[in-house]
Amino acid sequence: MYKAQGEKHWFIPDGYIPETSSGSLPSHESICVLNTSSEEALLRITIFFEDRDPMTDILVVIPARRTKHVRTSSLGKNGVPIPIGVPYAIELQSDIPVIVQYSRLDSTQAENALMSTLGYPIK
Amino acid sequence: MYKAQGEKHWFIPDGYIPETSSGSLPSHESICVLNTSSEEALLRITIFFEDRDPMTDILVVIPARRTKHVRTSSLGKNGVPIPIGVPYAIELQSDIPVIVQYSRLDSTQAENALMSTLGYPIK
Amino acid sequence: MYKAQGEKHWFIPDGYIPETSSGSLPSHESICVLNTSSEEALLRITIFFEDRDPMTDILVVIPARRTKHVRTSSLGKNGVPIPIGVPYAIELQSDIPVIVQYSRLDSTQAENALMSTLGYPIK
Amino acid sequence: MYKAQGEKHWFIPDGYIPETSSGSLPSHESICVLNTSSEEALLRITIFFEDRDPMTDILVVIPARRTKHVRTSSLGKNGVPIPIGVPYAIELQSDIPVIVQYSRLDSTQAENALMSTLGYPIK
Numbered sequence: 365m366y367k368a369q370g371e372k373h374w375f376i377p378d379g380y381i382p383e384t385s386s387g388s389l390p391s392h393e394s395i396c397v398l399n400t401s402s403e404e405a406l407l408r409i410t411i412f413f414e415d416r417d418p419m420t421d422i423l424v425v426i427p428a429r430r431t432k433h434v435r436t437s438s439l440g441k442n443g444v445p446i447p448i449g450v451p452y453a454i455e456l457q458s459d460i461p462v463i464v465q466y467s468r469l470d471s472t473q474a475e476n477a478l479m480s481t482l483g484y485p486i487k
Numbered sequence: 488m489y490k491a492q493g494e495k496h497w498f499i500p501d502g503y504i505p506e507t508s509s510g511s512l513p514s515h516e517s518i519c520v521l522n523t524s525s526e527e528a529l530l531r532i533t534i535f536f537e538d539r540d541p542m543t544d545i546l547v548v549i550p551a552r553r554t555k556h557v558r559t560s561s562l563g564k565n566g567v568p569i570p571i572g573v574p575y576a577i578e579l580q581s582d583i584p585v586i587v588q589y590s591r592l593d594s595t596q597a598e599n600a601l602m603s604t605l606g607y608p609i610k
Numbered sequence: 611m612y613k614a615q616g617e618k619h620w621f622i623p624d625g626y627i628p629e630t631s632s633g634s635l636p637s638h639e640s641i642c643v644l645n646t647s648s649e650e651a652l653l654r655i656t657i658f659f660e661d662r663d664p665m666t667d668i669l670v671v672i673p674a675r676r677t678k679h680v681r682t683s684s685l686g687k688n689g690v691p692i693p694i695g696v697p698y699a700i701e702l703q704s705d706i707p708v709i710v711q712y713s714r715l716d717s718t719q720a721e722n723a724l725m726s727t728l729g730y731p732i733k
Numbered sequence: 734m735y736k737a738q739g740e741k742h743w744f745i746p747d748g749y750i751p752e753t754s755s756g757s758l759p760s761h762e763s764i765c766v767l768n769t770s771s772e773e774a775l776l777r778i779t780i781f782f783e784d785r786d787p788m789t790d791i792l793v794v795i796p797a798r799r800t801k802h803v804r805t806s807s808l809g810k811n812g813v814p815i816p817i818g819v820p821y822a823i824e825l826q827s828d829i830p831v832i833v834q835y836s837r838l839d840s841t842q843a844e845n846a847l848m849s850t851l852g853y854p855i856k
Contacts, residue, residue, distance in 0.1 A: 375523075380556075412523070430658060431660060433624065480603070480624060480726070496738075503802075535798065536800065574802040615824075644824075679783070715846070724846040725848055726850050
């Protein structure tokens with residue numbers, strides 16, 4: 365049995381899905397989650413906006429002893445995806461401890477730009 | 488009622504508003520703040536410089552259950568904005584806990600460069 | 611005698627070795643480890659994937675009072691390297707405290723993109 | 734009297750001064766330090782390498798209520814600068830608490846790449 369590591373509650377204030385891509389790689393963001401334990405982790409994601417109420421209860425499963433680099437463009441609620449070109453923020457709650465990092469590849473212009481940060485854990 | 492999450496006091500030592508832009512996106516910095524609570528958050532921002540006294544008491548409101556990606560070029564005091572092309576540092580105090588991330592898009596040259604980090608919280 | 615500083619257990623959820631390079635610098639990732647102590651540090655690295663079991667017990671030595679910027683493309687097990695173009699995550703355990711930062715240079719397109727973050731320490 | 738904020742001891746494992754520059758901005762790294770207090774801060778910096786003994790006791794002063802974005806290319810000992818094109822790591826000790834962030838601009842190729850992270854504080 366492997367132990368769950370990290371925290372159950374994480375935040376990423378700077379979310380943004382770029383509107384355009386060019387070159388060989390599409391613009392995208394990834395929420396990179398690591399589940400070290402022998403049990404699967406159930407994530408409950410909330411998306412906060414500047415001008416409207418949050419999207420709540422987006423569910424994602426991370427299998428046991430696996431990582432998952434979740435594309436934010438794949439997330440949504442009732443068939444409605446996270447809107448592109450809009451600033452937002454991410455709250456992530458997990459039933460067991462996980463570790464969370466956020467990265468963005470922006471290929472709006474011909475060459476790529478990258479940024480990454482750990483999530484902010486609530487302990 | 489939703490609970491405030493994070494900390495009331497944050498720092499970002501590396502602030503810099505690029506002087507020039509090219510291509511389709513303007514150079515800019517964002518202080519990305521998330522307020523998870525049911526009450527609005529009142530931020531009090533201080534800007535530190537290398538060669539002059541700080542700019543103090545810049546006020547920003549983050550509505551309840553909202554994020555705000557604050558452009559630093561929109562911040563100022565008595566009609567005087569943060570100067571561009573000058574290294575500075577940011578102190579952020581909030582009346583309720585919030586979570587803070589800082590990101591910069593530099594389009595000084597034709598293609599973009601991105602950087603991001605969480606703020607440093609005082610606990 | 612110099613003291614070991616940092617933590618013995620670190621995580622980096624967003625690992626990825628880019629498939630292609632162009633220009634004068636090859637795409638690469640580095641796990642940057644600092645060992646401040648007068649004793650050498652023995653690292654035991656585990657690589658987690660999205661779709662297969664982890665690669666375990668990859669060993670790296672960091673000499674006393676030295677840093678080592680470990681290229682992930684140099685890591686492997688039984689002659690099998692970490693696969694390129696595949697999302698993965700990194701667990702790093704050390705017999706003495708060290709400090710860990712992760713950086714990636716992506717030169718998939720003609721110009722470079724950089725990202726960096728501290729590892730996530732378990733205290 | 735303003736209070737010192739942050740920590741007295743910080744690490745940055747991934748230091749590197751790029752060998753070449755192109756375009757309008759030179760490649761450089763900055764150690765961005767914020768001193769919120771009414772007293773000046775005296776920093777003592779140690780540089781660790783992969784293959785040689787550390788450079789020790791590099792001194793930098795941060796004035797009261799000021800930030801300083803220290804170019805690493807300006808640091809050295811007995812007239813010897815930090816070598817360029819060589820991986821290294823940074824230890825920073827201050828006589829009073831400060832906050833530390835590290836950023837790198839790489840203009841090896843025609844367009845810029847940026848990375849940034851907070852330092853790792855010892856509490």
